[in-house]
Amino acid sequence: MREHDFPAPERWTRGKSRFDDDEPQFLRHGRQPEPGSTDPDDGPDPETGESWSSWDDAVHGPQPHPAWLVTELAAKDTDLGVLKTGKEADVHLLRRAVPDSDRSCLLAVKRYRDANHRLFHRDAGYLEGRRVRRSRENRAMAGRTAFGRQMIAGQWAAAEFAALARLWEIGAERGTISVPYPVQLRGTELMLEFLGDPEEGLAAPRLAQVRPDPAGLRDLWEQLVDALVVLARAGLAHGDLSPYNLLVHGERLMLIDLPQVVDVVANPQGGEFLARDVRVVSTWFAARGLPATLADPAVLTEQLLREAGIR
Incomplete structure (x- = not known):
């Protein structure tokens, strides 16, 4: 984790105090x-x-x-x-x-x-x-x-x-x-x-509903990669990522539906959840014409695991 990636004063932390250790009062x-x-x-x-x-x-x-x-x-x-x-x-x-x-x-x-x-x-x-x-x-x-x-x-x-x-x-x-x-x-x-x-x-339409041109498709992919890097640096994976829980609002790609967010460090299956997220969205983008050199799930997964500090 890189502390400069998170706003002060609170930060996602690992070890004894994770985000789900601080439950609301109820x-x-x-x-x-x-x-x-x-x-x-x-x-x-x-x-x-x-x-x-x-x-x-x-x-x-x-x-x-x-x-x-x-x-x-x-x-x-x-x-x-x-x-x-x-x-x-x-x-x-x-x-x-x-x-x-x-x-x-x-x-x-x-x-x-x-x-x-x-x-x-x-x-x-x-x-x-x-x-x-x-x-x-x-x-x-x-x-x-x-x-x-x-x-x-x-x-x-x-x-x-x-x-x-x-x-x-x-x-x-x-x-x-x-x-x-x-x-x-x-x-x-x-x-x-x-x-x-x-x-x-x-x-706003789900990503699965949009049909962007090649330039738009590449822009959405780059936004997605940026978002996944943020998650990985926080030690997290979406856990159920797909074109159905990504919205396109204006020209912005929006992540939604995060109840199953996974701590990739504390969860023994964290790396598997992260890899599955990448595989699902990479398949969608590749099927719509994004070059395989960009939408390579193995390369992106390895990058995210490094960002999460578990490689």
Whole structure:
């Protein structure tokens, strides 16, 4: 790891203190609050679908907060419907606006499924190297008890929020990686910057949907390599990288869907996850005409392993 690659004062670290050792308070205490209030008066208005902004009781993203973000407690949130469904979470479109003003923004809200509905068929490898401090909690997660599954759900959300926050800071400072701004975290609900057309409410296309010309294809590849180098220098791999969790927003390639982010040093399979990420995206770019000399997965994997300090 190279310390100058990370913004002060906090940095990704290895050894005894990794990013997932510093769990949010709800993980340290072994409980997982549900997003939203138990007070029926705080729920959505049955006529308008509006509810008061949840900003006040959430963990917030990096400061300074972007100018477009509505943080006023007088704001109201309106769920505009589902943007995307997935095995572990659904993503909704939400408008946060201050009544009787021009202050408003669109947010993507990722809601992880609860312990009874989430699928855990492929999480064991990702969770290698992720540990909480209490042995009881580690045993519960290993045994996939109801309590353990809820702990795992919280770890997915917390890991994604932490990774996005750190990568957003790096991108804001150096411009070498682009991710959506992580607005807030409440339990297993993660609010993010909406990437797309705010007028139409249409999400930015996934990389799999775009058909760039040769120059555009090469530019997107170079952006991807820059992003992967940033991840590797942080000792991380995306863990599930594909053309379906990369968005093209304007001319920028944006990394999304990071709950399975892997510590390539602490995880015994870390190098394998990194190599698989590279192989999947290299195959896509090569199939669309990028010269094999550029999209050589073996060469890029070796470079990233060196950047991660494990070669």
